[in-house]
Amino acid sequence: MPAxxxxxxxxxxxxxxxxxxxxxxxLAVLAGAFISAGAIFATTVGAGxxxxxxxxxxxxxxxxxxxxxxxxxxxxxxxxxxxNLIIMAFTSGxxxxxxxxRNWGIVYFGxxxxxxxxALLMFVSAQYTFGKGAVGLAALNTANAKCGLGFxxxxxxxxxxxxxxxxxxxxxxxxxxxxxKILAIIPPISAFVAAGFEHSxxxxxxxxxxxxxxxxxxxxxxxxxxxxxxxxxNLTWGNFFLANLLPVTIGxxxxxxxxxxxMYWFIFNGxxx
Numbered sequence: 001m002p003a004x005x006x007x008x009x010x011x012x013x014x015x016x017x018x019x020x021x022x023x024x025x026x027l028a029v030l031a032g033a034f035i036s037a038g039a040i041f042a043t044t045v046g047a048g049x050x051x052x053x054x055x056x057x058x059x060x061x062x063x064x065x066x067x068x069x070x071x072x073x074x075x076x077x078x079x080x081x082x083x084n085l086i087i088m089a090f091t092s093g094x095x096x097x098x099x100x101x102r103n104w105g106i107v108y109f110g111x112x113x114x115x116x117x118x119a120l121l122m123f124v125s126a127q128y129t130f131g132k133g134a135v136g137l138a139a140l141n142t143a144n145a146k147c148g149l150g151f152x153x154x155x156x157x158x159x160x161x162x163x164x165x166x167x168x169x170x171x172x173x174x175x176x177x178x179x180x181k182i183l184a185i186i187p188p189i190s191a192f193v194a195a196g197f198e199h200s201x202x203x204x205x206x207x208x209x210x211x212x213x214x215x216x217x218x219x220x221x222x223x224x225x226x227x228x229x230x231x232x233x234n235l236t237w238g239n240f241f242l243a244n245l246l247p248v249t250i251g252x253x254x255x256x257x258x259x260x261x262x263m264y265w266f267i268f269n270g271x272x273x
Contacts, residue, residue: 005173006088006268009261012173013089016078017099021106024078028107031077032114036205038068040122042193043142043206047134055194062193066186068202069165073172073181080108080201081162082169084256088265108249115204123212133224136213140225143210144232146203147239151247154198158251159259161197164188165252166260198248207240 016024042065049057072079083103089095122128128136149157171184192199213221214229222228 010089013086017095025110027078028110029114031079032111034071035068036118038065039205047138058194062190065193066189078107085261087257087261111201119209137225143207144235148234154247155251157198158248159255162252162255163259164192166256200249
């Protein structure tokens with residue numbers, strides 16, 4: 001039941017906060033790679049869907065992206081956005097502020113390493129040239145659009161995203177089997193992707209992948225898609241970090257830690273304080 005889920009969330013938060021540094025970092029690198037796997041799947045599914053009705057195309061992309069969080073939760077990994085729920089253990093005094101910041105900092109860094117490393121590997125694989133360049137074009141369009149968001153728009157989209165991600169993690173606290181976890185993950189994760197919300201860790205793959213293609217893609221690839229690198233003017237490293245990753249991360253923290261973590265703490269655990 002939800003009250004018991006709140007107790008479990010605190011216990012999990014304490015365990016995560018006290019994890020040794022190297023295992024924590026390793027599991028964070030894995031989470032970055034796992035979320036990237038979902039992004040790869042989503043990009044591939046979304047390639048060449050221009051003639052498909054908007055909602056149906058977004059639903060297919062969102063459904064495929066759920067692979068990422070399924071791998072994180074069932075496979076076991078440390079994801080920054082989900083770890084925003086450690087705020088519950090902190091608010092109850094079971095985790096110090098230093099422990100909270102240590103976990104978030106290490107996990108965020110590890111997620112970045114896993115995501116951008118996966119993007120480099122995927123670029124070397126030339127998978128972006130598949131489908132006569134349709135996969136690469138989808139990657140470029142996605143990254144370019146993300147880098148063109150307004151600062152406060154990106155915060156708002158980040159808030160909505162991690163509210164749903166943390167709800168998926170929260171629902172998993174009620175699960176009794178692997179099947180339960182998978183079924184709890186699919187609706188909220190596919191919803192946030194289909195709706196166009198912004199996930200900081202996913203963007204650590206989506207945007208660098210677009211940047212790698214824009215900078216190093218072969219002339220033959222750009223000829224195949226009928227575009228040039230100049231057509232993706234929003235796509236710069238500066239826009240990646242300042243116009244997307246910074247505001248989206250702020251939004252993710254608000255959505256996950258405040259709208260889900262602190263809200264459930266107040267409802268179920270705060271009355272005990």
